Amino acid sequence: xxxxxxxxxxxxxxxxxxxxxxxxxxxxxxxxxxxxxxxxxxxxxxxxxxxxxxxxxxxxxxxxxxxxxxxxxxxxxxxxxxxxxxxxxxxxxxxxxxxxxxxxxxxxxxxxxxxxxxxxxxxxxxxxxxxxxxxxxxxxxxxxxxxxxxxxxxxxxxxxxxxxxxxxxxxxxxxxxxxxxxxxxxxxxxxxxxxxxxxxxxxxxxxxxxxxxxxxxxxxxxxxxxxxxxxxxxxxxxxxxxxxxxxxxxxxxxxxxxxxxxxxxxxxxxxxxxxxxxxxxxxxxxxxxxxxxxxxxxxxxxxxxxxxxxxxxxxxxxxxxxxxxxxxxxxxxxxxx
Amino acid sequence: xxxxxxxxxxxxxxxxxxxxxxxxxxxxxxxxxxxxxxxxxxxxxxxxxxxxxxxxxxxxxxxxxxxxxxxxxxxxxxxxxxxxxxxxxxxxxxxxxxxxxxxxxxxxxxxxxxxxxxxxxxxxxxxxxxxxxxxxxxxxxxxxxxxxxxxxxxxxxxxxxxxxxxxxxxxxxxxxxxxxxxxxxxxxxxxxxxxxxxxxxxxxxxxxxxxxxxxxxxxxxxxxxxxxxxxxxxxxxxxxxxxxxxxxxxxxxxxxxxxxxxxxxxxxxxxxxxxxxxxxxxxxxxxxxxxxxxxxxxxxxxxxxxxxxxxxxxxxxxxxxxxxxxxxxxxxxxxxx
Numbered sequence: 001x002x003x004x005x006x007x008x009x010x011x012x013x014x015x016x017x018x019x020x021x022x023x024x025x026x027x028x029x030x031x032x033x034x035x036x037x038x039x040x041x042x043x044x045x046x047x048x049x050x051x052x053x054x055x056x057x058x059x060x061x062x063x064x065x066x067x068x069x070x071x072x073x074x075x076x077x078x079x080x081x082x083x084x085x086x087x088x089x090x091x092x093x094x095x096x097x098x099x100x101x102x103x104x105x106x107x108x109x110x111x112x113x114x115x116x117x118x119x120x121x122x123x124x125x126x127x128x129x130x131x132x133x134x135x136x137x138x139x140x141x142x143x144x145x146x147x148x149x150x151x152x153x154x155x156x157x158x159x160x161x162x163x164x165x166x167x168x169x170x171x172x173x174x175x176x177x178x179x180x181x182x183x184x185x186x187x188x189x190x191x192x193x194x195x196x197x198x199x200x201x202x203x204x205x206x207x208x209x210x211x212x213x214x215x216x217x218x219x220x221x222x223x224x225x226x227x228x229x230x231x232x233x234x235x236x237x238x239x240x241x242x243x244x245x246x247x248x249x250x251x252x253x254x255x256x257x258x259x260x261x262x263x264x265x266x267x268x269x270x271x272x273x274x275x276x277x278x279x280x281x282x283x284x285x286x287x288x289x290x291x292x293x294x295x296x297x298x299x300x301x302x303x304x305x306x307x308x309x310x311x312x313x314x315x316x317x318x319x320x321x322x323x324x325x326x327x328x329x330x331x332x333x334x335x336x337x
Numbered sequence: 338x339x340x341x342x343x344x345x346x347x348x349x350x351x352x353x354x355x356x357x358x359x360x361x362x363x364x365x366x367x368x369x370x371x372x373x374x375x376x377x378x379x380x381x382x383x384x385x386x387x388x389x390x391x392x393x394x395x396x397x398x399x400x401x402x403x404x405x406x407x408x409x410x411x412x413x414x415x416x417x418x419x420x421x422x423x424x425x426x427x428x429x430x431x432x433x434x435x436x437x438x439x440x441x442x443x444x445x446x447x448x449x450x451x452x453x454x455x456x457x458x459x460x461x462x463x464x465x466x467x468x469x470x471x472x473x474x475x476x477x478x479x480x481x482x483x484x485x486x487x488x489x490x491x492x493x494x495x496x497x498x499x500x501x502x503x504x505x506x507x508x509x510x511x512x513x514x515x516x517x518x519x520x521x522x523x524x525x526x527x528x529x530x531x532x533x534x535x536x537x538x539x540x541x542x543x544x545x546x547x548x549x550x551x552x553x554x555x556x557x558x559x560x561x562x563x564x565x566x567x568x569x570x571x572x573x574x575x576x577x578x579x580x581x582x583x584x585x586x587x588x589x590x591x592x593x594x595x596x597x598x599x600x601x602x603x604x605x606x607x608x609x610x611x612x613x614x615x616x617x618x619x620x621x622x623x624x625x626x627x628x629x630x631x632x633x634x635x636x637x638x639x640x641x642x643x644x645x646x647x648x649x650x651x652x653x654x655x656x657x658x659x660x661x662x663x664x665x666x667x668x669x670x671x672x673x674x
Contacts, residue, residue, distance in 0.1 A: 141520075148483065148520040183478075183485040188537035188572050192561040193530035200525035220568075224529040224561035230597025231557075234623030234634040235525050260567030266603045286571030297571040 002301065003322040003329070004056070006173070006219055006255045006279030007064040007105075009094060010071075011051040013043045016093060020072065020086060027078045036089055044096055051283050053101065059301050061280075063333050065326065067108035067138050068094055071186055073177035076145030080114040084121050087112035091125065095132050098332070106332040108136040108173070111161075113143040115150065119161045126161070130168045135328040137165065139172040139216075141198050146181030146190055153198055153216075154205025162211050169327050171215035171253075174198040187285035195223025199252065203236055203244065208251045215251055215325050217277060221258035221267055229270040245272075253325055255279030256300045256317065259286055264303035273313040277321050278304060339638065340659040340666070341393070343510070343556055343592045343616030344401035344442075346431060347408075348388040350380045353430060357409065357423055364415045373426055381433055388620050390438065396638050398617075400670050402663065404445035404475050405431055408523055410514035413482030417451040421458050424449035428462065432469050435669070443669040445473040445510070448498075450480040452487065456498045463498070467505045472665035474502065476509040476553075478535050483518030483527055490535055490553075491542025499548050506664050508552035508590075511535040524622035532560025536589065540573055540581065545588045552588055552662050554614060558595035558604055566607040582609075590662055592616030593637045593654065596623055598630075601640035610650040614658050615641060 015037040023033040056064060068090035075083055091109040098107040109129035111122035126137055139161070142148050151157045153174070165172055176194040177186075184190040195218050208214060218225070225232060236244050254271055257279050258264050267276060279300065286297045295302055304317055323329055352374040360370040393401060405427035412420055428446040435444040446466035448459035463474055476498070479485050488494045490511070502509055513531040521527040532555050545551060555562070562569060573581050591608055594616050595601050604613060616637065623634040632639055641654055660666055 146485070148485075148518050150520065152520055181485055183487065183489055183538070184534060185537045185541055185572075188540065188569065189530075189534040192533050192565065193526075196529050196533075196561060197521060197526040200522045201520070203525065204522055221564065224533060224564065227558065227561065227564035227600050227603060228529065228595060228597075230595070230600060230627060230634050231623055232525065233629075234596055234625050234627065235522075237625045238623060258565060258567070259571055260607070262603050262606045263564050263567060266564060266599050269599050270597070286568055286575060288571050288574045290567060290571065292570075297567050 001319040002061040003278060003319045004061045004064040004280050004282065005217065005277040005322050006257055006281050007052060007066045008069045008281070008284060009066060009097065010069045010283050011047045012069060012093060013039050013047055015039050016089065017072070019089065023082055023086065024078055027082050033082070033085060041096070041100055044093070045100055048097055048101060053104065055282055056104070059299050061301065063103070064105050065108055065136065065322065065329070066094060066097060066105040068110045070138065070175050071178045073110045073140060075113045075140050075143035075177055076115060076180045080112065080117045080121060083112040083114045084125070087125055091129050091134070098133065103333045106326070106329050107134045108138060109134045110138050111140070113140050115144040119158070122161055123164045126164055126168065130170060133332055134170070135326045135332050136170045137172050138175045140176050141174055141194055142176050145177060146179040146184045152201040152205065154201055154207045162207070162214050166211055166214050171217055171325050173217040173219055175219055191220055191285070192223045195220050196225055199223065199225045199232070202248055202252060203232060203241060204239060208248065215253065217253045217255060217325065219255045219257055219279065219281065221256060221263060222254035222271070226254065226267050226270050249275050253277050253321065256304055257281040258303070259297040259300065260290070261303050261306060264300070264307055268307045268309050273309065273316050274321060276317045277325060278318045338656040339398040340615060340656045341398045341401045341617050341619065342554065342614040342659050343594055343618050344389060344403045345406045345618070345621060346403060346434065347406045347620050348384045349406060349430060350376050350384055352376050353426065354409070356426065360419055360423065361415055364419050370419070370422060378433070378437060381430070382437055385434055385438060390441065392619055393441070396636050398638065400440070401442050402445055402473065402659065402666070403431060403434060403442040405447045407475065407512050408515045410447045410475070410477060412450045412477050412480035412514055413452060413517045417449065417454045417458060420449040420451045421462070424462055428466050428471070435470065440670045443663070443666050444469070444471045445475060446471045447475050448477070450477050452481040456495070459498055460501045463501055463505065467507060470669055471507070472663045472669050473507045474509050475512045477513050478511055478531055479513050481517070482514060483516040483521045489538040489542065491538055491544045499544070499551050503548055503551050508554055508662050510554040510556055512556055528557055528622070529560045532557050533562055536560065536562045536569070539585055539589060540569060540578060541576060545585065552590065554590045554592060554662065556592045556594055556616065556618065558593060558600060559591035559608070563591065563604050563607050586612050590614050590658070593641055594618040595640070596634040596637065597627070598640050598643060601637065601644055605644045605646050610646065610653050611658060613654045614662060615655045
């Protein structure tokens with residue numbers, strides 16, 4: 001059993017993306033958004049079968065934890081009301097994918113965050129999605145899109161969301177969207193920085209003292225964190241925090257979206273196995289073939305297969321950890337927990 | 338011969354730091370800054386002998402490329418005129434350290450950057466420092482202190498500085514200062530993010546086509562970059578850029594400020610030896626002892642000593658590469674090049 005914890009619907013039907021463009025154009029013009037278009041089941045099936053499903057089959061995964069395309073969540077665009085309508089449209093599409101491919105895609109929602117706004121709408125959308133069978137959510141630590149105007153994740157601002165996630169027993173993936181700051185390339189800088197920043201915010205704070213059962217997945221292999229694991233262990237000490245192992249590692253998980261063997265080897269060497277979830281970010285940030293290996297950069301299963309870990313560790317990374325971190329996963333895809 | 342390319346005067350005399358506080362207070366009050374204090378040679382000697390020099394001797398380095406304390410460059414504080422006065426004071430102190438300990442400290446300057454201002458003052462200060470024997474400079478890609486309001490390093494905005502650095506044949510270390518953004522812890526997030534961001538800016542652009550002899554050192558082991566080396570190689574391909582090896586690696590160098598063995602092992606595995614410079618960031622970000630090894634986290638020489646590389650590679654990382662990247666180093670510390 002292989003569960004990919006990090007897939008995005010990057011191949012959504014054009015009508016869906018076109019509606020977003022029209023919605024934002026209407027917002028800019030001060031006009032009401034057009035009606036959301038009809039999208040047939042066949043259109044959805046085609047975008048999935050040609051892409052994610054094909055790759056899943058080729059590469060040998062069974063289940064993908066699937067969420068809307070991260071780079072177009074665009075929380076910095078429009079306002080709260082556009083963010084609500086767009087999030088609902090994106091999440092509804094994810095729900096349809098999950099229904100059309102039972103047992104293959106477990107749905108995760110985006111939240112209608114908006115810079116400077118409260119989290120009430122995000123909590124309402126989380127409630128709506130969990131009622132539809134969603135098993136987790138993506139939380140954007142920087143809805144401003146690279147200006148970093150939100151308080152740290154440990155701030156009371158976020159507490160109502162954490163409370164509701166704990167209540168539903170759903171984890172969150174900490175995932176930014178596009179960069180509206182020319183200093184930051186989205187997938188080459190902003191994503192990595194957000195992962196690193198989120199981990200350091202958690203290290204500085206005491207969030208899991210207040211939410212001992214909250215679980216957060218930091219994608220892209222944890223940004224810079226595992227590579228600098230000594231720095232973070234040392235900073236915890238300097239800041240008078242408990243060791244990282246007890247302070248964070250009951251609650252924080254990293255995926256395997258690291259696109260070369262030495263990176264995965266480092267990840268599996270320094271981070272406890274129980275904190276690593278298989279993920280590919282597919283179809284995602286880097287779509288090409290590595291000339292050094294002749295394989296796709298983002299075929300991360302190959303790297304995990306080749307890592308010097310035991311079969312038990314590999315099974316935990318491929319499936320067991322995801323089943324534990326996402327308690328609603330088994331029911332969502334018809335597996336016994 | 339062991340050359341540490343990354344040391345900061347984090348232990349400068351209190352009178353120096355007190356003057357900075359007084360200068361900023363005067364700025365806030367709209368008053369002229371007080372006179373810079375007299376600081377005796379003995380005071381300087383004491384702060385160095387007890388700290389950097391003691392640690393250099395204990396750990397076995399010979400030469401440190403030495404610059405003002407990065408976290409208090411504070412380009413986001415005050416205005417251009419305060420930044421000029423403070424940079425001159427800091428650089429003068431570094432020059433005195435180099436003079437008081439001949440052959441041990443090779444001076445590198447901070448630049449009087451200020452958000453929204455041009456680089457004329459930085460170029461003038463670089464000229465002044467090079468005339469005093471400085472061998473390089475620290476360039477802050479984000480003088481706003483975590484708001485990232487400057488254009489990317491590949492933008493024409495920076496070209497006059499790159500031109501002058503090429504003219505003087507001095508490299509720059511890309512190094513931010515403190516974070517004025519509560520989202521970013523300075524040494525745990527802002528530093529790492531800046532390293533990653535700078536590399537990605539260079540990958541997106543074509544800076545070294547215009548400046549083929551410009552050399553930039555990205556500290557802290559290159560932020561997230563070596564851990565995600567596959568991602569960056571793949572992004573270069575996706576963006577239609579030449580391979581990273583030819584596009585960047587004639588001009589970009591990483592130091593070894595990575596505070597655990599697996600991180601250094603990854604660095605020396607994926608990054609060509611000629612692009613790695615020994616550095617410790619000492620006395621710096623993480624001052625404690627690693628309970629897993631019983632050694633100081635920032636005693637990075639131990640990790641390089643233990644890395645599975647040849648003696649020739651180790652010599653290049655410890656000294657040969659620094660001599661090549663900093664052509665003025667040999668003369669500054671009385672070595673034959």
